[in-house]
Amino acid sequence: MPDAAQPDAAQLGAHSLLIVAWRLMWRDWRGGELRLLFLALVLAVTSVTGIALFTDRLERALMLESANMLAADRVLHTREPAPAEINAEAVRRGFRTAGTLSFTSMAFSDSGNMLVAAKAVSDAYPLRGEVITTQRPFTRGAPVAHGPPPGEAWLESRALPALGVEVGDQVFVGETELTVGAVIIAEPDRGQGGIVDNAGPRLMLHMDDVAATNVVQLGSRVSYRSLFSHDDFDQLDEFEQWVRDTFEGNYYIRDVREESEEVAEALDRAEGYLLLGSLFAVLLAGLAIALSARRYSERHYDYVAILKTLGCTSGRISAIYSLIQLKLAAAAVLLGSVLGYLVHEGILRALQASLQVDLPPPGVQPYAVGAMTAFICLLSFALPPLLALRETPPLRVLRKDLTQTRFSDRIPYAFGIGGSILLILWYSQDLVLTSLLVAGVAGTGLILSLISLVFLTSSGSAGMKAGNAWKLAMTAVRRRRRQNVLQVMVFSVTIMSLLILGLLRTDLIADWQAQLPENTPNHFMMNITGSQVDGIEAFFADNAVDSNAFYPLMSARVRTINGSEPESEGEPGENERGASLVENNQFEEAPAADAEAAPGSGESAEDEGRRVRGRLSRRQVTWATDLPVDNRVTAGEWWPENSRPGLISVDEEYADWLDIEIGDTMEFEINQQFVSAEVANFRSVRWDNMQPNFFIIFSPGTIDHLGGTFLSTVLLETEQKLLLNDLIRQFPTIVVIEVDALIEQIQNIIAQVSSAIELIFGLVLVAGALVLLACVSASLDERFHENAILRTLGAGRKLILTSLLIEFTFIGIVAGVIATLGAEGGLFYLQEWVFEQDFNLHYWVWIAGPAAGAVLIAFLGVNSTRKVVNTSPLTVLRRVV
């Protein structure tokens, strides 16, 4: 008859199971056993949801903010009007579109004239960001969402005094007369484009007025920009692809990353860091969950055995514990989502100062990500040890030593590892990165466990004579060796994660600050003749502005290398694209490829080839006595003060590309004269610092006599910009390129990204603390019992406390050492391969790591085990029996 009774009993049980599950849970909760597990779960959900929400919104905000730099989401830059189909297709796809046309021109008024960077804009301009205008020069402005209407010209502040006009007066551009309608204080895409957009103050006019000026004719240097905008990021990418496919690479639509290498790098690194941060947060939370679940299940072996003697089947045991977990997870997801929202809201509040854009509201996806993560964590970290409970033999009620010893013992690890891999893959969407990470972690884990095993076994004999507490501690360390190896591993992984993120954060931020420090010169002066140099220096001295070095500037062509025609190896280094402002803004006759401009923006393969040849044949070169700041000699030596002429210094990547070695002789043609020079050294050049940078520098005396012009930079605050008018009036031939707007935008983005990184780090710090706590508590039960027995045997509180202190300090130091080793290794990989930074050893960490480990673990350990000593032994023994 048992067959008939079975389903019956199972059915009847459903309700009572729930009751039992509730009751067990409630009591475990009050006893604090479940609380740590719950806390770990909540933390996982909170950090993941918080980071996901934050990243989601920040990414959009950064995209929007950086889109402001383009006044659009995507830009097509051409030298001739772009084909109408492109615009038509964009409109068909629901894009917003606009167009601008830039050219350099003279503007006249009744009382003056000046060179202006003219820019004609269509009605819809700007698609992103706003133009800030006002009625009087150098005053605060208010944003408007459009450009000038037909018949109006808007001028940048300093153009008004230079032309002697006010708002409402007339100015002439070419053959047409325009009314000054407003003063431009800021323009979203002011930093974009080359020299045509940046030489002289801005004069903005309506597209319809361009024809009447008669300035733009066939062959004149103008630049067209077609602007596109859409709120759906995917649509943007699809459109970009469509243009590439349809026009076979002749036209190439770019986003801000492609337009500005500096922003691209900042965004890439920030995203990389956020990803790394959330990964570490999840893994640490997972670790905390695994640890607390393990402890929880260990405490429940006896429960299960008793339940089994009372007739509970394995299925029902699983059901009870799954129910408990489900309820716990549901509550954790709810609470974690709310907390995650609050955390990200708090982060944004803190960021408000530097965030100038309105953030789009968050989607639901981050919450789903948080909940999913919680369930994956639970399934892979918590459920396996709990489900293994079902294997507990009921005979355990008679024989304590019996636990399940079958395969299920290893399952939790397999699940945990599988779950982690799944999470990493899901987060990074990158199979290669995942495999690398898994291989790295597996290798590190193996080495770590070996090292910690050796550390813990060899320690025993060292301090046997050093007194009772020491002896007690060391025997404890060895007795709990396996458990301690686990503990040391958890501690070191946690400390390592924190070290990696902390050091990476410091290095990234320091690197950004070094890239564009506060006092980065923001104006370039070009076309300066030798006789003007002293005058310009005096001009700045009179006006209390610091002047910077003057770089002689000449256009040189490489004729031969060691007597033979140069041959380049493969593609030029990737820095070629961004090169320097100097290289991009060549003022002399531009290389053929550039001037004759293929219809596209010069990105087709054929074009690229032509450009490479152009690059090879024409270089802006300089000569200098001292190594430029931000440059580093990587091979050979910089020439001494009074060096002989005939030496050159070459950018290392450029040298690599041309396959040059130190000691080679290169022959150049400069201003129709041939000059030979010996390669004295290679330099690494910071191309992203927005300063004059050169591929080739001659030693003094080599090319000085060949003429050429000078280039210099100057830092002008907004209120000093009026000086430019006087400067240009005194030295009418020089050209000033204004990059202040661009630099400010980049600095802004970098500031935002830096604060984002700080906050993510803070969140991971909390996760780490929780892991440490979970790990310490995991060993608590045993210590409780042991110390109660020790105390009944007459050991004093002080002895026990000291021994605990020694034990934890020791574990902390070992963990700290391993963590430091691991962190430096991890950083080496991350900085060299992922973040493309220079890796340097962090010497202070070699002391600080182990010290921090010791202090942290000792504090946490002693603090949470103090209870062990402060509760009466009787209570402890009674509870445990």
Next chain:
Amino acid sequence: MIRTSGLTKRVPTSEGELTILEDVDLHIESGESVAIVGASGSGKSTLLGLMAGLDTATSGEIWLDGQKLSDMDEEQRALLRARTVGFVFQTFQLLPSLTALENVMLPIELKGDPGAGAKARELLDRVGLSDRWHHYPNQLSGGEQQRIAIARAFATRAGILFADEPTGNLDTATGGKVVDVLFNLNREFDTTLVLVTHDERLARKCGRTVKLVAGRIAGEEAAAEVAHA
């Protein structure tokens, strides 16, 4: 009610196989009370565990309540336990996270019977602990805990009660009280009782005594003074 034949239990150890029980034939009638005695290590607890279906034998057969235990898997044995078996252990084995009352209610709920609360209260009353129902096991003395365990063992009106040295952890006076409670309830519910003990006096309260020596039954004797015979 319970029958074993040729029951043998061997366990592998580092020094080869160890025989704990060998060829045990035992027959216990419904309503009978049997004491299993023997020296420490003679295999008493092992035999009890096997008869109760907590463990599996190496060879031999066991029938419990008309069903052949040796053919069942752990799931089926658990269901059988839920219906027919109650336990009392030397170390009480109450769930520390449940109150006295909840501990007694637990098997009723697991069995799916209604009225768990009332039944449990009544039993607590019977063992003399009705005023301690809301206390947790660690707030109770050993004797009190054992009485709760006895209440729990009778909660489902199981036909068979297994007790492994129920007084082993208690002083004589307390043990006596516990034994009284146990036998009173046993008589009242007409339960089959299998009791493992060292205690001669306790053994004599049972209808029959089985003596184990080194895993074999060395002798049986009926108690002379069984009153209701």
